[in-house]
Amino acid sequence: MIQLEQLTWKVSGRTILEGVDVAIPSGTYAVLMGSTGCGKTSLLEIICGLRKPTLGRVLLDGKDVTALEPRERGIGYVPQDLALFPGLRVREQIGFAPKLRGMPPAEVEQCVRSLAEKFGISPLLDRLPDMLSGGEKQRVALARALAAKPKLLLLDEPLSALDESMRAEAMLLLQRVQQEHGLTVLHVTHSTSEAAALGTLHLRMKAGQLVVDQGAK
Known part of the structure; x- marks a missing residue:
């Protein structure tokens, strides 16, 4: 479960998020919508530890992770630009986190091959990001996060x-990944059709706060 308690973030005297309170149950596919610049990306970055909130707490499964580094939170994050490492081949992209956490090389390779097969990117393992299509990059980014x-x-x-x-x-791939891995997902989108197809919980950012979108599916 994700719990955000009175989460507030201010920058340069401007309040972006104010008193955000929400609980997302484990195993939920939550979608978050809102106007451009309303703080959706900032919220994701606070949850995964790339930004520090001005006030409030982030709890995962009841544990306060607000002060933890990103790598200590057990969160997978796929940013909008996918943020693939330009100098690393696909196998190195996927193996980056397991290697960083000290997984033995043989287990890293097994993990890489298993995820590459799951996402249909096994033939791409020796390619660099600039040799990939948009769809291929997306699959690599998801595999790396998982x-x-x-x-x-x-x-x-x-x-x-x-x-x-x-x-x-x-979208079918995202649904399958979420169900097979038993993940809790928070997915930011501007697409109402995307939100309707994927979301089991619909949230909307309004005036720096999160509200449940009662009018959604």
Whole structure:
């Protein structure tokens, strides 16, 4: 479960998030919508530890993780630009987190091969990011996020770079990954169709606060 308690974030005298209180049950696929610049990405970055809140707490499964470093939180994060490491091949991208956590090389390789097969990217393992299509990059980014075996997956408009013909397939992939891994997901999107297809909990950012979108599916 994700619990945000009175989460507030201010920057340069401006309040971006104010008193955010929400609980997202374990195993939920939550989608978050809101206008551009309303603080959705900032919220994800606070949850995963890339930003520190001005006030408030972030709890995961009842544990206060507000002061923990990102790598200590057990969270997978796929930012909007996917943030693939430009100089690393696909196998190194996927194996990055397990290697960082001290997993033996043979186990890292097994993890990489298993995820590459699951995401249909086994033939791409020796390619660099600039040799990949948009859809291939998205699959690599998801595989990299899951390599750390997170309980929580944060997705910041992960399908925005895909054309319409690829989005339906990508949404099915996200559903399958969430169900197979038993993940709690918080997915930011501007697409109402995407939100309707994926979300079991619909949230909306309004005036720096999160509200349940009662009008959604």
